[in-house]
Amino acid sequence: MSFWFDPWHDNGPLNRLFSNQEIYRSGIPRVASVADAFSSPLGWYVINIMANWWEPLPEFNQQADCFQWIRHPSGHFSTASAWELLRPKGNAVPWSSFVWNSSMPPRYQTHLWLITRNRLLTQVLLFSYARIPAALCPFCLCRPDSVDHLFFACQTSGNLASFWAAKFNIFWRNKPWRENLDWASKRFSDRSFYHSLARFGFGALCYIIWKERNNIIFRNQTLFLPAMKMHLQKAIKDKASTFKRVQDTPKNRRLQQSWDLSPSIFH
Incomplete structure (x- = not known):
């Protein structure tokens, strides 16, 4: 999972929150994964900034990265659940x-x-x-x-x-x-x-x-x-x-x- 370009953090993809200069200054390559960034001693600049955000940093372990659909209890994405999220809802009509x-x-x-x-x-x-x-x-x-x-x-x-x-x-x-x-x-x-x-x-x-x-x-x-x-x-x-x-x-x-x-x- 990409550290800079995937929405692994609640605030969204980090490349939208940090300028190109800040990304370069961090020392974390653009191709780095989340695991790479947190295991690298060079990531302190960005990680320290993120630690001061209201949202806590997620916990990390050795399991493989995966996506989870938080809008359904199963965690699995489906077009039906996406439609339920997006569609306007009203009262059922009698017919x-x-x-x-x-x-x-x-x-x-x-x-x-x-x-x-x-x-x-x-x-x-x-x-x-x-x-x-x-x-x-x-x-x-x-x-x-x-x-x-x-x-x-x-x-x-x-x-x-x-x-x-x-x-x-x-x-x-x-x-x-x-x-x-x-x-x-x-x-x-x-x-x-x-x-x-x-x-x-x-x-x-x-x-x-x-x-x-x-x-x-x-x-x-x-x-x-x-x-x-x-x-x-x-x-x-x-x-x-x-x-x-x-x-x-x-x-x-x-x-x-x-x-x-x-x-x-x-x-």
Whole structure:
């Protein structure tokens, strides 16, 4: 460990605290290690100055030099512990456990977070920044494609949401996005097969709507609602296939038949 350039002392790297002239006067080479400096009789100049600092000098032994991450009890550095140290902390929002639930893949989680934080680059948002001349919904060409319109006030996205709800035997009445999210967060809150698949389906529903919207705008593709429903059904069937030994209950059987899931999930 470098005596001059590594942060072995609480005050930080010593080369920031001593001038080049003082470093030269100390007699401690720039390439010296901490052990070299404290074992050399030439180090008295710097060491005497450091001894008068408020922070006591660390104790030294014959063990090899090592770095220790003091911000975690284990002493080991990790990006997670560094992020916990640096990130701004606030109160948990009521929808966090739903959006960041492990039943959804990261792309669905991030997409739901962007929607909820109003960070999704809708045409309405871009129009407010004067980036585009118009902001009509590419599905209906009638209303601006705000978050509330896309999820799910538009007839097309609302039709897909009703399809999702009917398959889960849920009564669906569209409301503004935040109310829809609060409802889903409370409605699908446990770890059962039904709730896990419904959470995943909600994330897939929103992701498919956004992806199809982008295909129409940027690839000039034609809207085809049956294809969106097939895409949603395939995503949910693929997710269901990852479950094993699902409890064989009337509710789960209805769900299996509704989405045409493989009966093998019960074995």
